[in-house]
Amino acid sequence: MALTSKQQQFVHEYLIDRNATQAAIRAGYSAKTAYSIGDENLRKPEIAQAMEAATAKQAERLELTADDVKREAWAIARDLGHPPAARVSALALLSKLFREFSDKQEHTGKDGEPLAVLVEGRLGGR
Numbered sequence: 043m044a045l046t047s048k049q050q051q052f053v054h055e056y057l058i059d060r061n062a063t064q065a066a067i068r069a070g071y072s073a074k075t076a077y078s079i080g081d082e083n084l085r086k087p088e089i090a091q092a093m094e095a096a097t098a099k100q101a102e103r104l105e106l107t108a109d110d111v112k113r114e115a116w117a118i119a120r121d122l123g124h125p126p127a128a129r130v131s132a133l134a135l136l137s138k139l140f141r142e143f144s145d146k147q148e149h150t151g152k153d154g155e156p157l158a159v160l161v162e163g164r165l166g167g168r
Contacts, residue, residue, distance in 0.1 A: 043088055052083050053092045057100065112139055 045053070048069050055065035062080030071079045083089050101107070118124050119132040151157045 045088060045092055049083065049086075049089055050092070052080075053089060053096055056080075056084075056093065057096055108139065112136060115139075 048071065051069035052065050052071075055068040056062060058065070062084050063077045064080075066076035066080040066083065067073050115132040115135045119129050119136065121129070124132075
């Protein structure tokens with residue numbers, strides 16, 4: 043399904059600052075509903091696909107690679123001339139890019155099976 047002109051503009055605006063509410067307003071959606079429209083647009087598969095394509099084009103235009111981002115973040119993290127907050131942010135970005143730290147933890151049972159949970163004295167909560 044093709045994007046509407048507002049949705050196309052939303053994609054363009056979102057890539058400027060990654061703020062869905064402001065992107066929705068700049069794309070012509072009502073300021074009253076911009077927060078929910080922005081959130082809704084981010085979840086639409088066709089819009090996500092358009093953003094992915096636009097981001098790839100943007101990176102190609104800039105000749106930017108993931109290695110460039112990692113290299114620059116590492117330089118900022120090591121440089122004592124940068125404020126501590128900038129250095130911490132650079133390290134946080136690097137940890138996400140390298141997936142060393144995660145906010146989520148997955149737990150599985152034996153051989154990757156789902157965990158059995160004891161609820162109210164019964165297995166599975168039945």
